[in-house]
Amino acid sequence: xxxxxTGKNAIAISDRSGMQFPYxxxxxxWNGSWVHISEYEIKQPQLELKVRGGDGTALQxxxxxxxxxxxxxxxxxxxxxxxxxxxxxxxxxNVFSFxxxxxxxxxxxxxxxxxxxxxxxSDSDPIGAFSNxxxxxxxxxxxxxxxxxxxINLGFYQNGAVVPxxxxxxxxxxxxxxxxxxxxxxxxxxxxxxxxxxxxx
Numbered sequence: 001x002x003x004x005x006t007g008k009n010a011i012a013i014s015d016r017s018g019m020q021f022p023y024x025x026x027x028x029x030w031n032g033s034w035v036h037i038s039e040y041e042i043k044q045p046q047l048e049l050k051v052r053g054g055d056g057t058a059l060q061x062x063x064x065x066x067x068x069x070x071x072x073x074x075x076x077x078x079x080x081x082x083x084x085x086x087x088x089x090x091x092x093x094n095v096f097s098f099x100x101x102x103x104x105x106x107x108x109x110x111x112x113x114x115x116x117x118x119x120x121x122s123d124s125d126p127i128g129a130f131s132n133x134x135x136x137x138x139x140x141x142x143x144x145x146x147x148x149x150x151x152i153n154l155g156f157y158q159n160g161a162v163v164p165x166x167x168x169x170x171x172x173x174x175x176x177x178x179x180x181x182x183x184x185x186x187x188x189x190x191x192x193x194x195x196x197x198x199x200x201x
Contacts, residue, residue: 006024007024010023017035030043031043076194077191080189082192084096084184088179092157095172095194106151107152108152108196112131114131115128116129134188137182150174155170
């Protein structure tokens with residue numbers, strides 16, 4: 001096949017304006033149009049938008065603050081019957097709280113199911129409150145859920161000694177009054193939360 005002529009003396013018609021121009025001054029646009037160099041338009045950048053994924057919505061490994069670093073702002077819902085008494089006659093209670101991240105000496109307040117206190121607010125604006133949990137092996141639920149909270153220690157208390165736990169799922173406290181009747185009993189009910197003394201509004 002032979003080569004093309006240079007077209008130095010030829011003319012061409014622009015696809016854009018329909019005007020006549022020297023052939024050697026014509027160029028091909030991105031859309032295939034044959035136009036004079038003075039009419040050439042680059043491709044609009046918005047026609048080649050880059051595809052972006054959605055923004056991240058959460059951290060992969062969050063570590064919510066607790067203890068001295070900043071008290072948990074909301075109560076953590078514990079599992080079914082998360083409280084375990086130790087020996088008969090002892091007020092020490094073990095608590096199962098998955099990956100709690102708490103510190104020794106932290107004050108934790110336990111709460112039962114939410115309820116309304118109709119006598120403390122108006123009919124149109126009742127004040128929210130929390131029920132006490134059921135009694136656990138002779139230790140009153142009202143004592144466990146006392147307003148002042150309970151000072152906790154880490155680990156699992158058993159047979160008069162602390163069994164260290166590496167899974168960060170256990171802590172224990174001593175009830176302000178009362179003691180286990182039988183010992184080694186599980187309780188707390190279906191809704192038990194562990195959180196700060198005061199809940200943020």
